[in-house]
Amino acid sequence: MPFPELGLDSMMVMTIMREAKKLVGIELSLTAFWNHPTISSLAAHLAERLAPQVTSEEGSDDQDVTYESGGGLLDDLFDSVESATAGSESGLR
Numbered sequence: 001m002p003f004p005e006l007g008l009d010s011m012m013v014m015t016i017m018r019e020a021k022k023l024v025g026i027e028l029s030l031t032a033f034w035n036h037p038t039i040s041s042l043a044a045h046l047a048e049r050l051a052p053q054v055t056s057e058e059g060s061d062d063q064d065v066t067y068e069s070g071g072g073l074l075d076d077l078f079d080s081v082e083s084a085t086a087g088s089e090s091g092l093r
Contacts, residue, residue: 002037012081019080024050 003013017028026049036042 003033003039004037006039008033015081015084016077019077019084020046023076023080026050 013030013033016033017030020026020028026046032042032045036045
């Protein structure tokens with residue numbers, strides 16, 4: 001489902017951007033959410049940015065390289081967003 005259908009609003013996007021920077025040092029842009037409008041596409045984008053790149057000299061054709069989907073990172077980000085949103089809705093910060 002696209003983020004807006006999941007209830008993601010601009011304040012949540014700003015929180016995700018801040019938490020991504022704090023947790024893993026990645027600066028996400030607003031366009032990242034436009035270009036990757038679902039959890040799976042954003043996870044793939046983040047995994048691609050976080051995964052070490054293998055060059056042809058480092059790897060061989062018979063070597064299987066797998067990367068994590070980035071789901072753990074997204075779980076942490078969305079947990080942070082939920083906590084921040086819950087705090088701001090109840091008047092707490």
